[in-house]
Amino acid sequence: MNAFYNDAIRFIYVTIKVKWTVSTDLLRNARYNKGTAFTKDERSKFGLTSRLPPVVETLEQQLQRSYDQYKRLGDSLQKHVYLSDVFDTNQTLFYALVTRHLPEMYPIIYTPTESQAIKQYSKIYRYPNGCYLDIEHNDPEYMKEQFAEFGKPGDIQYIVITDSEGILGIGDQGIGGILISVAKGHLMTLCSGLDPNRFLPIVLDVGTNNKDHREDPKYLGLRKDRVHGEEYGRFLENVIHSVKETFPNAFIHFEDFGRSDAKPVLDRYSPKLPCFNDDIQGTGVVTLAAIFSAIRLTKSKLNEQKFVIVGAGTAGVGIADRIVSSMVKEGITREEARDKIYLLDKQGLILDKHADRATEGQKPYLKKGSVFADQSSSDEVDLETTVSTVHPTALIGVSGQAGIFSENIVREMSKHTKQPIIFPLSNPTDLMEAKPSDLNEWTDGKGLIASGSPVPPVKRNGKDYYISQCNNAFIYPSVGVAAVLSECKTLTEEMLSSAADGLASTPRSLFKSDDSLLPDLTNVREVSRHVKFAILKQALAENNCADYVPREDEALKKWIKQTEWNAEYAEYE
């Protein structure tokens, strides 16, 4: 449906809804609540006068009070709970507050604090956070009824679904996974201007194998073994079918599915409907964009790099596949490209002898064990041996294993590469494969480093080294909103590739410093416009775009900006 038409419907809906609500509902509805910012006129019209203190405030005054309250809180989790309360009571205030203090609040509403909140979900629970679907109600008619509670067919544009098996780096979190869907939605709005009222967070409760949760008397999810296999497949199929029946235009974003389901689920649905797996595709695109920046600094080409990727799971295979696609675009064969990528998992380098237990995603990257036979004293090839044999130019960690990029390994890598590219991308902060400050030290300041969670600049020898954050949050909001705006039939490989190009070619003025690998968070909305432009141009070129999307460049840029949702109070009549 045309986005302008959607906006018109929304305006009518706002007006009617307000006329119909009684005063209490208006104050309790986070979408419409303005708190002390309701004008005298609105207070009188809607019977709010005695329900509010007499002073009428501006959003600016409310922001100052909220920020003062936030600052007084001691730890990050308390701050997270406070911001969730603001979100649950006054959505406009929440987004205005976080937008103003984005670099400070981003680690509170997202990684690393989000991991703590998810782990403690059943303890800190106060208010329902989205749509909870459990496998004991595996019935499409029931599901459609439930979805209908969240809106009419055109209302929901973007849906994040998690099955909570592979949350951030902290694994199976059962019902608490709803908060990753919520957080991903917040960032869609903050970073790329998605209307938060068009967003639906979903958690699929298929049981949990997390003992701590199962044994916690406060745990709010199903206390049963996690369901896999056919029953899981049927449940997911019913969910997707019911979502598409209820919200035909919604784009589906899969988040933090477990390793065994993430890729098969993406492969099943991506050829049929507009959908995306953030951990596979988002991580692949953002990491490729950071690699492009790094090789610009080393004045080399992508095809000249050798990659060691540690953690051959959802993110690791996603990164490998994205690098391969890009190398192929630069003119080498897929086989040649795969030869330049060394994937390691728990047992070490993935070798031909592991073929039987390799995942489908790992299989194209198996290396010949015979090549390493002389180098390794055991049957397996560990990270140290891989690095000393292969001499990689880039080392990427998505293993969730803290500290496995040891000093020996990094110093060995640095002997053979002038400016080693090293990305410890695991979240949260305490699971990074190495501390950026150590990496800086071990590479004598030459390492081109990016981390998955935000870290402060490294100070060494009187110099500040800014560490870019390489997190899929820097790309999926742009991909998601561009997909919504285009109403693409499917999200194509070429659209994803244009997202990486768009991010890498963002004007340097939007980066913190000349050697930053990714743009600065404070400029995220502007960066997102560049990326959305690149993706929409590609969608137009593929004829995979709705008719109302402007064809001419300047008109398209203007339109992209106009479609953004901003945290401002509406005037109610």
Ligand SMILES: NC(=O)C1=CN([C@@H]2O[C@H](COP(=O)(O)OP(=O)(O)OC[C@H]3O[C@@H](n4cnc5c(N)ncnc54)[C@H](O)[C@@H]3O)[C@@H](O)[C@H]2O)C=CC1
């Ligand atoms: N920065 C970013 O944007 C993103 C970061 N991540 C992070 O990457 C990590 C992995 O996430 P997923 O790929 O979704 O999980 P996953 O569970 O699918 O993959 C992790 C892989 O690491 C392997 N592994 C475990 N111990 C290892 C070891 N000692 N050496 C090598 N491999 C080992 C596991 O067997 C598994 O295959 C998490 O910490 C997650 O937070 C994930 C997605 C995006």
Ligand SMILES: CC(=O)C(=O)O
């Ligand atoms: C960033 C992200 O998606 C993850 O760590 O799973």
Ligand SMILES: [Mg+2]
């Ligand atoms: Mg994730």
